[in-house]
Amino acid sequence: RQGDWKLAFCSGSGGWSDPKDAAAATQGLPPVQLYNxxxxxxxxxxxxxxxxxxxxxxxxxxxxxxxxxRSTPGKPQRNDVQVTLFKKVVSEIAKPRGD
Structure with missing residues (x-):
């Protein structure tokens, strides 16, 4: 989250409510969610x-x-595990329009 904007890195609800991520993918929903x-x-x-x-x-x-x-100021820290932000590529959303 940054200011009024929230970006969720999942196509579905990310939780218990519908749509679940698998259903969201079959519905053609974007792989991320952006809200003001x-x-x-x-x-x-x-x-x-x-x-x-x-x-x-x-x-x-x-x-x-x-x-x-880390998300706070200071010396970079090592992550305990490898972090994969996207399990699927979202380049179609992040690329500039007209391409």
Missing amino acids: LAADPGETRNLALAQPERVAQLTAVMERIIADG
């Missing part, structure tokens, strides 16, 4: 396809956090 919490606190409108630049920006922030092993 100020405008949509109920997280009802996934803006990932409409805002690929913001998806790319927030993804880069998360990749840096993973690489640094």
